[in-house]
Amino acid sequence: MRVGIIGGGLMGTTIAWLLTQAGHQVTIIEQGNDLGGLNGDLDFEDGLTVARYQHAILPTDQAVQDLCARLGLQDDLIFQNARTGFVHERQIYPMTNIRDFLVFPLINLRDRFRLGNTIIQARNRKDWLVLDSIPVRQWLVNMCGQSAFEQIWRPLLEAKFDGVYDQVAATYVWAWLNRMSGIRQGPTMQGTIGYLRGGHGSLIQKLAEAITDAGGQILLNTRVREIELVNGHAGRVRTFDTTLDFDAVVAAIATPTFSRLIPSAESSYLRRLESSTYLGLICPVMVLNHPLSPYWTLNLTDAESPFSTVISTPHPVNPNYHVVYLPRYTAPDNDWMGVSDDEIREAWLAHLKLIFPAFNESWIEHFAVSRSRYVEPIFNIHMLETMPAVQTPYAGLYLANTAQVYPDLPTSESAIVHAGRVAQIVRQGKPVSERVTVP
Numbered sequence: 001m002r003v004g005i006i007g008g009g010l011m012g013t014t015i016a017w018l019l020t021q022a023g024h025q026v027t028i029i030e031q032g033n034d035l036g037g038l039n040g041d042l043d044f045e046d047g048l049t050v051a052r053y054q055h056a057i058l059p060t061d062q063a064v065q066d067l068c069a070r071l072g073l074q075d076d077l078i079f080q081n082a083r084t085g086f087v088h089e090r091q092i093y094p095m096t097n098i099r100d101f102l103v104f105p106l107i108n109l110r111d112r113f114r115l116g117n118t119i120i121q122a123r124n125r126k127d128w129l130v131l132d133s134i135p136v137r138q139w140l141v142n143m144c145g146q147s148a149f150e151q152i153w154r155p156l157l158e159a160k161f162d163g164v165y166d167q168v169a170a171t172y173v174w175a176w177l178n179r180m181s182g183i184r185q186g187p188t189m190q191g192t193i194g195y196l197r198g199g200h201g202s203l204i205q206k207l208a209e210a211i212t213d214a215g216g217q218i219l220l221n222t223r224v225r226e227i228e229l230v231n232g233h234a235g236r237v238r239t240f241d242t243t244l245d246f247d248a249v250v251a252a253i254a255t256p257t258f259s260r261l262i263p264s265a266e267s268s269y270l271r272r273l274e275s276s277t278y279l280g281l282i283c284p285v286m287v288l289n290h291p292l293s294p295y296w297t298l299n300l301t302d303a304e305s306p307f308s309t310v311i312s313t314p315h316p317v318n319p320n321y322h323v324v325y326l327p328r329y330t331a332p333d334n335d336w337m338g339v340s341d342d343e344i345r346e347a348w349l350a351h352l353k354l355i356f357p358a359f360n361e362s363w364i365e366h367f368a369v370s371r372s373r374y375v376e377p378i379f380n381i382h383m384l385e386t387m388p389a390v391q392t393p394y395a396g397l398y399l400a401n402t403a404q405v406y407p408d409l410p411t412s413e414s415a416i417v418h419a420g421r422v423a424q425i426v427r428q429g430k431p432v433s434e435r436v437t438v439p
């Protein structure tokens with residue numbers, strides 16, 4: 001079968017690899033000048049490469065680790081202790097192990113107990129279906145109480161959803177608490193995270209090599225502008241330069257992008273797709289010649305901060321360098337997207353200096369701003385009713401993206417697991433069970 005895969009992010013590349021392994025003739029069509037999408041790299045003029053967005057592998061990310069092993073990258077997986085914390089009113093409060101939690105000063109002892117109880121209950125809870133119809137705020141206030149919600153959860157949700165989380169389902173925090181519990185190991189609940197020695201870019205590179213070795217084709221700098229739908233069937237893909245014919249087409253792209261590629265689809269289907277909303281992201285990355293912070297992640301509760309998190313890691317290849325990410329998630333109508341890189345640099349660094357007074361701009365070797373309009377689907381209440389299916393109403397046309405991994409979080413781990421499901425559906429040519437799975 002000739003299969004066209006639109007989008008060469010981790011999802012599209014993994015589906016392509018699985019289908020080439022099964023003997024299909026695969027072509028990836030990617031608009032960027034490299035594969036990877038959100039998992040892609042930034043190349044600086046002096047030859048230094050950094051991940052465009054920071055990616056960590058959790059000890060519980062089994063699909064990522066299995067894929068690395070199958071591609072011969074198992075020895076490049078490195079796990080290490082990770083310190084985490086909060087920044088509240090410009091003060092750093094560690095939250096790395098159980099001891100930090102027990103003395104955490106931002107909430108009182110009773111609320112700390114309720115917060116700990118919420119974490120334990122979320123970990124033990126398997127019947128997440130009921131949470132699909134409960135707004136996250138309502139669930140958290142019930143579980144932790146109003147003051148822990150105001151002190152801890154509200155600032156985190158405000159930052160994550162750019163203030164717009166009224167409709168977000170309780171499944172979000174349930175899934176997040178479950179995933180984060182995978183970081184904490186041992187009796188002290190010390191945080192551990194992993195990374196690939198060559199970054200996630202090395203995983204994408206290995207997949208690309210395996211795809212081309214098996215006869216697959218990769219078209220870069222090629223943007224799809226339409227998927228033709230004729231008599232309820234898809235197969236022809238129009239790019240800006242050419243027309244390509246396939247037996248099956250997998251759109252491994254965000255739902256709003258997909259709906260723009262099928263203007264002749266039934267209006268009811270397009271309306272369903274359009275109900276899918278996404279967060280965007282602005283993320284300055286700095287390469288420093290001096291460490292900024294001993295914390296891997298610091299979450300900020302300060303409402304006036306232009307960024308929500310400070311992520312600091314040594315450069316995975318060159319230990320003389322330290323890579324710092326300062327992400328800000330953006331709601332669909334947020335206007336930060338149009339702000340210039342220079343203005344972003346000024347606003348972001350001004351706030352960073354309030355948290356790290358010793359920080360000096362002479363430490364900066366490289367500074368770049370990445371922007372993506374569709375980075376993360378927003379899982380609102382009743383998501384089960386609105387989630388777009390892999391199998392579209394058009395024969396031979398499939399949609400594959402992280403809006404379909406619900407209730408799991410849209411991570412690299414869930415993208416790889418979902419890629420396996422999609423490859424199976426495409427191979428069978430008809431829907432197999434698309435049932436969402438409880439982790």
Ligand SMILES: Cc1cc2nc3c(=O)[nH]c(=O)nc-3n(C[C@H](O)[C@H](O)[C@H](O)COP(=O)(O)OP(=O)(O)OC[C@H]3O[C@@H](n4cnc5c(N)ncnc54)[C@H](O)[C@@H]3O)c2cc1C
Nearest residue numbers: 007009010011031037038053055056223224410411412413
């Ligand atoms: C800041 C950030 C940090 C993250 N950190 C982690 C982490 O620590 N751990 C973790 O497990 N996960 C993490 N994730 C999640 C992970 O990156 C995503 O789940 C995963 O990359 C999704 O891959 P994808 O292929 O579905 O989407 P994408 O990477 O968005 O790929 C879509 C591709 O389609 C291409 N495309 C779009 N339109 C067209 C078109 N018309 N024609 C041709 N090509 C097109 C795009 O260029 C892109 O390459 C993070 C995500 C972000 C944004």
